[in-house]
Amino acid sequence: MLFETIDQQQEEWAKWVLRRQRGIPNNRKLFVLACMDERLPVEEALGIGPGDAHVFRNAGGLVTDDAIRSAMLTTNFFGTEEIIIVNHTECGMMSASTEDLIKTLQSSIGDLSAVTLDPALPELQLTTSHALGRWIKMFEDVDEISMAQVAYLKNHPFIPSHVQIQSYVYEVETGKLRKPYARLSEHVNNAKSMKEPLNQ
Numbered sequence: 636m637l638f639e640t641i642d643q644q645q646e647e648w649a650k651w652v653l654r655r656q657r658g659i660p661n662n663r664k665l666f667v668l669a670c671m672d673e674r675l676p677v678e679e680a681l682g683i684g685p686g687d688a689h690v691f692r693n694a695g696g697l698v699t700d701d702a703i704r705s706a707m708l709t710t711n712f713f714g715t716e717e718i719i720i721v722n723h724t725e726c727g728m729m730s731a732s733t734e735d736l737i738k739t740l741q742s743s744i745g746d747l748s749a750v751t752l753d754p755a756l757p758e759l760q761l762t763t764s765h766a767l768g769r770w771i772k773m774f775e776d777v778d779e780i781s782m783a784q785v786a787y788l789k790n791h792p793f794i795p796s797h798v799q800i801q802s803y804v805y806e807v808e809t810g811k812l813r814k815p816y817a818r819l820s821e822h823v824n825n826a827k828s829m830k831e832p833l834n835q
């Protein structure tokens with residue numbers, strides 16, 4: 636009967652639309668924190684599709700206050716049990732120094748201590764340029780920073796201890812993911828490097 640098919644389709648649609656109300660987690664019970672970079676095809680790299688994950692992207696794929704806020708909500712209230720962080724090579728967050736960035740902002744804005752970070756939360760203030768630099772979070776080593784993000788989330792009281800957390804580095808130059816420090820390219824060019832154990 637056609638009406639049975641139509642009824643089933645409508646029930647499937649209602650399940651999709653009303654997921655949060657019904658306490659249905661995303662398909663993979665997965666939260667992804669990734670850099671916003673346009674060269675990072677995060678869904679393709681992880682092999683996930685629509686409905687599979689909550690995906691949070693920011694500059695660097697870094698654990699900021701809003702990344703923690705989103706991870707806290709999805710792991711405590713939306714059934715998420717796994718977090719994957721994706722950073723990448725040639726990230727813009729390694730392309731300039733914090734000092735240069737702050738100088739540029741100061742030259743166009745003036746007094747940075749008067750800037751409100753979150754218009755809905757004026758209590759959130761960074762009154763020194765040193766703190767502002769740490770808030771911007773430029774970094775120098777993608778492997779090091781990738782591992783640090785895992786530790787930040789694992790140690791955060793808002794993230795339940797049963798949640799599994801892992802990070803990867805997406806190599807823009809190869810289009811592949813690797814674990815931090817597991818650079819296959821360093822193990823293929825000469826006899827010495829071929830004998831060295833892969834660090835992963």
Ligand SMILES: [Zn+2]
Nearest residue numbers: 670672726727
């Ligand atoms: Zn990036």
